[in-house]
Amino acid sequence: MIARNVLARADSRSVAADRMLTVADRYEAELPVAEADVTSATDLTRLLEPSDVVVSTVGPFMRLGMAVVAAAARAGAHYFDSTGEGPFARRVLLELDAVAAVRGATLVPAFGYDYVPGNLAGALALTRVGERARHVEIGYFITRSGHGDELLYRSTLRDACTLTTGGTRQTLVGAAAEDGFAYRRPRPWASARVVDERAAKRVRTFHYGGVKRTVLTVPGTEHLGLPEVFPQLGSVEVGLGWLGRWTRPVQIAATLQAPLLRSAKVRAALARWSERLPGSQREPDPDGRSLVIAVARDGHGRPLAATALTGPDPYEVTGSLLAWVAVHAAQPDAVLKPGAHGPLDAFGLDTLRLGAAEAGVHEVDGASARRR
Known part of the structure; x- marks a missing residue:
C-alpha cells in the first residue's frame, strides 16, 4: 500500500510534501514522503510495485490523472480515485481493462460519492425485482440536517453553493464542456452500447x-458498471439533482450553449472562468447530507422498486470510502477482480454494502418518511 508515497502535481511539490509531513507529525506516525510528477510515467513507475494500493485525488483528472492510473495498471497495483469526471472514468474502464487484467491490477475509478452510492442503490433496487427490470434511473441529491426529515428536504441553488467547495463547482462547470455518455440497448436482442451524449x-x-425531485442527466460509472452485473438492462440513466427549482432553467441554458462549446476557444474560456468562481476558498457547510435514489423499471417504464441511501456530506462520504477501500484492498486475503470495473463488479454487492455502511451510507425507507 502506498502509504509511504505522495503523488504530487509538478507545480505543487513542496506544498504537497509539507502537508503530508504535517499530517504525519499530527498523528505521530512515520510517513516517509516521496514526491513525484503525476504526469511523468518514469516517476510513477519508479514508485509503484505489484499489489500496492494507489488512492489518487489529483485533478482535474482528464488533464492530470491518466498517467497515474496507467502506471498502476502496468505495475499490477490496485487503483481507486476520487474523480467525479465521467469521461475520465470511461477512459479508464474502456482503455485499461485488458492491461490491468493481465497484470493482476484492479482499477475502480470514481470510488466516492461519485459514484459508489448510485451503483449500490441501483444494484439493491435491481436485485429486488430480478429479470423483470429493464431500466434503472439513479439520482444524486444533497439535503440538510437540522431541517426536519432529510428525506423531505429539497435542496436549492443556494445549497448547491454553500454545501460544496469551489473545486466541485469548477468541476461541474468544466463538465459542461466535456463529452458525456449514456447506456442504451434499443431492443432486447440488440447489442448494448455506451453512446456519446x-x-x-x-x-x-x-x-x-x-x-x-428533478435531475439533469450526467455521465457516471453506473452506465458502465451496472450492465456488467445486470446484462438484461436496456438503459441506465444517472442524474444530478442539486439545483432544485433551477434544474429546468439550467438544462435549457446548457442546451442553448451546446453549439458554442464545440469551439476550442469557448471551452478554454469556460475553463478559465470556472477557476475564478466565487467562494473558491470557502469550506462547505457541515450541515450537508447525501441522498441517492434508484428506481428500477420494467420494459414499459413502470416502476418496480425504489431504493434510497443517505449518508454524510459528499466529501465525508468520499474520504471514508477511499479510506475503507485502501485498507480493504491492502489485506493479503482481499478478493479483488483484476481489470477495470465498476465498484459492484469489482467487490460484489455484499462487500460493497459493507464498505458503504462503514462510510455512513445506509438504506432508508421513503414510505415511513411520507407517513410522518
Missing part, C-alpha cells in the same frame, strides 16, 4: 417519500 441533455423526475 452531452451532459444535461434530459431532465428526469423522481418521486420518493412523497417529494418530487
Whole structure:
C-alpha cells in the first residue's frame, strides 16, 4: 500500500510534501514522503510495485490523472480515485481493462460519492425485482440536517453553493464542456452500447417519500458498471439533482450553449472562468447530507422498486470510502477482480454494502418518511 508515497502535481511539490509531513507529525506516525510528477510515467513507475494500493485525488483528472492510473495498471497495483469526471472514468474502464487484467491490477475509478452510492442503490433496487427490470434511473441529491426529515428536504441553488467547495463547482462547470455518455440497448436482442451524449441533455423526475425531485442527466460509472452485473438492462440513466427549482432553467441554458462549446476557444474560456468562481476558498457547510435514489423499471417504464441511501456530506462520504477501500484492498486475503470495473463488479454487492455502511451510507425507507 502506498502509504509511504505522495503523488504530487509538478507545480505543487513542496506544498504537497509539507502537508503530508504535517499530517504525519499530527498523528505521530512515520510517513516517509516521496514526491513525484503525476504526469511523468518514469516517476510513477519508479514508485509503484505489484499489489500496492494507489488512492489518487489529483485533478482535474482528464488533464492530470491518466498517467497515474496507467502506471498502476502496468505495475499490477490496485487503483481507486476520487474523480467525479465521467469521461475520465470511461477512459479508464474502456482503455485499461485488458492491461490491468493481465497484470493482476484492479482499477475502480470514481470510488466516492461519485459514484459508489448510485451503483449500490441501483444494484439493491435491481436485485429486488430480478429479470423483470429493464431500466434503472439513479439520482444524486444533497439535503440538510437540522431541517426536519432529510428525506423531505429539497435542496436549492443556494445549497448547491454553500454545501460544496469551489473545486466541485469548477468541476461541474468544466463538465459542461466535456463529452458525456449514456447506456442504451434499443431492443432486447440488440447489442448494448455506451453512446456519446452531452451532459444535461434530459431532465428526469423522481418521486420518493412523497417529494418530487428533478435531475439533469450526467455521465457516471453506473452506465458502465451496472450492465456488467445486470446484462438484461436496456438503459441506465444517472442524474444530478442539486439545483432544485433551477434544474429546468439550467438544462435549457446548457442546451442553448451546446453549439458554442464545440469551439476550442469557448471551452478554454469556460475553463478559465470556472477557476475564478466565487467562494473558491470557502469550506462547505457541515450541515450537508447525501441522498441517492434508484428506481428500477420494467420494459414499459413502470416502476418496480425504489431504493434510497443517505449518508454524510459528499466529501465525508468520499474520504471514508477511499479510506475503507485502501485498507480493504491492502489485506493479503482481499478478493479483488483484476481489470477495470465498476465498484459492484469489482467487490460484489455484499462487500460493497459493507464498505458503504462503514462510510455512513445506509438504506432508508421513503414510505415511513411520507407517513410522518
